[in-house]
Amino acid sequence: MNKGATGTARGIAVAVPVALFAAFAGTALHRQALLIAGVDVSWGTAAALLLLASLQLLLGAWSRSLIPTAVVGIVCYAAVGVLSTGGTGKQLIVADVPGNVWVYGSAGITFVMLLWCRRYGRPPRA
Template sequence: MNRRATGTARGIAVAVPVALFAALAGTALHRQALLLAGVDVYWGAAAALLLLASLELLLAAWSRSLLPTAVAGIACYAAVGALSVTGTGKQLIVADVAGNVWVYGIAAVTLVMLLWCRRYSRRRR
């Protein structure tokens, strides 16, 4: 196996636990709010998405491939989806502003990070 394929395989093997960590930590974090002038400012959803973006950037830079970034985004989205469809009263992610920003933001952040990390996967001449 060449070095590029080895880096991609290692990146995918690391991407799944990283995605599960991001999903669980982001789910715990996304409802954090600050009350300013009587308005709840949900800073936790932004922090959770920033955590996911930084982990995806780290994966892409470490493995020099886009595949682990995509796998991390898909696995995180799937884990968060599983957490949000549990029975009534047991949901960890409710369909409110913070929950929607967290759930749909995962897809947006993953797409942005795939575009941003393209430069790590290109070969230099």
């Protein structure tokens, strides 16, 4: 196996558990709110998306490749989709504003992080 393929395989192997962590931790966070002057301020969705973005940025900078960043986004989106499709009363992600922002925002954050992590790509060989 050449050095590039080994790095890619290692990046994917690290990306899958990171994505599952982001999906479960983000799902636990996305409904958190703080009551300020009688108004619920939902901070959990922003924290969940920030967690996902930071993990994707960390993997992109560590692996110097876009593949682990994309794998984190795809696996996290798929896991969040599975968590939101439970039967009535069994869903962990409800189709309300925080739930929709978490589900669709994870796809948007992945796109933004892929654009951002392009800068960490390896320069072409001479």
